[in-house]
Amino acid sequence: MTNTPDNAPKSAILSPQDAEARVRASMATRRNRETRFRMWGIAAIALSMCFLVTLFGTIMSKGIPGFFQYYVTLDVTLDRERLDPAGDLSDQSLFDGDARGLVRDALFSTLQVSGRSNRKAAGKLISLGSDERLRDYVRTHPEQLDSEQSLKFALDDDVDSFLRGFISRDTPESDRRINDKAIGFIDQLQEAGLISYEISDYLFFGSASRNAEMAGIKGAFIGSILTLAVCLSLAFPIGIASALYLEEFAPKNRLTEIIEININNLAAVPSVVFGILGLAIFINIFGLPRSIPLIGGMVLALMTLPTIIISSRAAIRAVPPSIRDGALGIGASKMQTTFHHVLPLALPGMLTGTIIGMAQALGETAPLLMIGMVAFIVDIPGSITDPGTVLPVQIFMWADFAERMFIQKTSSAIMVLLAFLVVMNSFAVWLRKKLERRW
Template identity: 50%
Template sequence: MTDSTMDQTNAPAIRRESPHAGAAAATRLKARRRSERRFKAYGLGAVLLAITMLVVLLSTLAGQGLGAFTQTQIAVEVNLDPALLDPEGNRDLRVIGDANYTGLMTNIVRDNFGATQRRDILKSLGVFSRDARFELRDFVLENPELIGTTQTIWLTASGDIDMLDKGWIDRDLPEDQRRVDDRVLGWYDALDAKDAVDRAFNTRFFTGADSRSPELAGIWGATVGSALTLFICFMLSFPIGVTTAIYLEEFAPQNRWTDLIEVNINNLAAVPSIVFGLLGLAVFIGFFGMPRSAPVVGGFTLALMTLPTIIIATRAALKAVPPSIRQAAQGLGASPVQVVFHHVLPLAMPGVLTGTILGMAQALGETAPLLMIGMVAFIADTPGGFSSPATVLPVQIFLWADSPERAFVEKTAAAILVLLSFLILMNAIAIVLRRRFERRW
């Protein structure tokens, strides 16, 4: 054995320290764990911040809008004078319905407020809603046998008195800075001292249409308009969107044209909604001459906006079905159409319905496209059909938010709460359908 060989044999083995051991590795491990803890803290902080902002939003809306679900009423002594209501004494309901209820209201303010001058009478009539005389008429028509007697009747208060009763009008402000002057304030205090002021559930908010007077404004007309518009939107976007997705996913050849169509569909999903409003204005109203501010035009416009969402969701649901399902059906002799409609589509239907409901929820909350087609008009009646003038809940909220009266602020917040309830309900239905019928492969 040579000397060089003996030197190599007797030389101590050189130990190479592993990069995953030692002080440096421990330091890197601690730094990585600190980084992971910071990332988790950031994520938890983001979630808590989002929940906090949501709670703040809902609490603000609730604080401003819950009062709209009640309405102030005033009890007054009413002398149902036969000379005004039924001068002939025949108890003819047609005569009673056309009686002088404005004169009866004048007698009410004279008897209850002591108003004798014309200016004082007009001011005291402002304590009550503009529809107070119709409330009197309905009471008399329901109880014609009470004509000639004196009855205590609860009448709806005006919007200013309602805001005063709910504490939204500062009594300490100077008279020229209040919507309620000192004389009306004295009348209100006198009525309140006699327990003649109370609040009742505001059924008119859910059963009435829009009105210039906040105490008379309701959301029923806008709700019916939203329902009619969404019905048209669904009847157009669902079948067209689903069949388009089936063709592109199952039957269309892969070439430059289908690639172009897919890119355009994905791009349309990100187009601002007001662009669809401009398209609806130009095509449906400008070219086809369809009626302005009608649910049919709104439904067509929202269908254009909803189609990309439904197509993308349906294609994703079809892709989620395993290829083995298709192969098994083809192996048993099913045609391509039978494979899709008898096997693939039923299994993908939960995802299809989920995407459709989410698209409908998006359409329910849209405002900009409908503003462009004229659904921003003041509509005081409930729409009677698809071509009748109508508005929708988001547009109704927009109109009320632009009104100067404080009572409309309350109505706006309450309408937002109702709209959020509808959106939450639709999203909850989508989640239930997905969890109920979804299959995990």
């Protein structure tokens, strides 16, 4: 690159001294430009790292508190008559019993409240799920009936937000979600040392709930596992079989070419379109029920298939021809060569591609919204044909709820999801490093 100044006549031949002088004179500017360009590059990388850190920082700063919640310890008298009127500990009998009343009585006696309005305010402090919690306790500890036990109950989500400082005492009473009476009771409980901040068991073992303090990811988590299981069991064999066929057996003709173009195009189709496919074909034409992990898995399998096929083909291509020639030379058939020699050698690469595809499927939301996995389902799915939801969809639903506590729970759910993605991806990287052979 010769920096010819504009004012120099083009035809004139510069003496070496002049040329050197000019280059020297331009060096400072050129060096500056060089540094600036380099700085832009560093800035771009720093900016992306900064985005990454901000993203993780925001999620973690909200998500880590979401793993905890406030509980209150109450001394409950496990009155057999009131808890279990039929005396057989059956679900029906426990349901007919007055678990709710027992918890409330314990709370009232701790707070020493009397009067209708006071009781009403105090009753709102604890979670609506407290009676179910007491019933569960009695089911697992029937021998403790008719004794007094200290049990922990979750506090209502508004109380939780107040204790975390999201609701200020200074806002006028009418603008707060929690009134002065309730704040008085909370102070009373705190002075008695009955309120504790602990790892939330509802988050991990609870199912979908409209009450923020009781909402958990167990149902969505199991739904995700079922969906991924369907997806893997369809996409892995089909993907590997088609990759093997296309690489090893397919004649090089028009049809094969069409299949190849097709696979590349499918990899670029927006994911929401696969949801429309699922809705139109699996639900409307085949008449399968909505919201079930089976359809979710099928749709995700079709979506991840191109990823798996493309990476599997690359892995097959990396197996050197000498392996095939060796096997064929000692009398193996083409099929035997492929399945006994090529496939085992290409498998690590195929597995890596599959895991990456599965990680994609685990985080996918849009197509599952289309096939109705967004429904509010409290029951935990027991099989692939039970209605259920998945983690990312659960996150999407929680993100819509206005309660302050749901923001934290959503962030916690995101952290769980990200943790799984990190585990899957690092496993893929490890597998590639460990098993992949260089030829």
